[in-house]
Amino acid sequence: MTKSFSFLSKKGGVGKTTFCLNCAHALAFSKFRTLLVDMDGQANLTRHLFKGGVPAGLPDVSTALLRRCAPKEAILTTGYDNLDLLAGSTTLDDLPILDPRLMREPARFKLILQELAEDYDFILVDCPPIVNWLTRMVLFAVQGVIVPIQAEPYALQGLQDLVPMLDKLTATAQLHKIVVNMYRSNTQLHQNILREIVEAFPGRLAKQTVRQTIQLAEAARAGLSIFEYAPSSIGALDLYALCFELFELSPEQVKANVLARAEATAQPPAEAPLIEESPV
Ligand SMILES: Nc1ncnc2c1ncn2[C@@H]1O[C@H](COP(=O)(O)OP(=O)(O)OP(=O)(O)O)[C@@H](O)[C@H]1O
Ligand SMILES: [Mg+2]
DSSP states (O other): OOEEEEEOOSSTTSSHHHHHHHHHHHHHHTTOOEEEEEOOTTOHHHHHHSTTSSOTTOOOHHHHHTTSSOGGGGEEEOSSTTEEEEOOOTHHHHHHHHOGGGGGOTHHHHHHHHHHGGGOSEEEEEOOSSOSHHHHHHHHHOSEEEEEEESSTTHHHHHHHHHHHHHHOOSSOEEEEEEEEEEOTTOHHHHHHHHHHHHHSTTOBOSOOEEOOHHHHHHHHHTOOHHHHOTTSHHHHHHHHHHHHHTTOOHHHHHHHHHHHHHHHOOOOOOOOOOOOOOO
């Protein structure tokens, strides 16, 4: 069954796009068929995969939301095996004007994902730093919400606003995990903030934190995943481990998936040439 997650927080710059993109790369490297959906009008995720944005004329997620094309027609290939994209664009911000009915039809995005689900093992949705009708639409469509936070003094307050709201929503999505990003374990402040979050939200904080490292920002600037840019960096190690924890993967499961995919995509052996029996 397809697993779908969104990366959401009301705060900007906490790592939603970084986590979404790098987790998708880690899944795709492990041969899981992965779809990225960019639901942020800033389209950072899309610009990362298509430098300068999607070429004019190609559809994106808003085209599908406006029902101007079928969901499958809006899928873009990224050039990476097992990694496709439903792109985002600034049109996402104009949707309420382009089709005011959309705001009263939160199931429209869910219908899109349902139509695409059979082709993917994982669907990861990047969200803007706001909870509005568009992100609520995402919450109606995905199974789990991953909330990245930065270990800073107002992080707990932000979670105290967001988590009860997620728990109260009668949407499909459940809070999956809170993940601390840009963590510096050698500071008393970060250690204390982490402890406060564990106490306030028992069982909801991912064990794996992602440490602050300039290579993650450099990779983003280079338009690469951290696994391509600096595969043995702490950023790559933390994000790979995070991916295993978030998606409850084990090395055995990944190995089994790689083998199953190799089998599923193998070409049938060419027909053996006929060898004429030699007359004896
Ligand atoms: N662990 C990290 N160490 C260093 N830099 C990081 C780390 N995580 C993310 N960054 C950098 O921080 C910046 C913000 O990250 P990102 O764009 O992922 O945040 P966001 O939550 O998606 O922001 P927005 O709310 O604007 O969409 C980016 O330049 C990214 O490369
Ligand atoms: Mg972002």
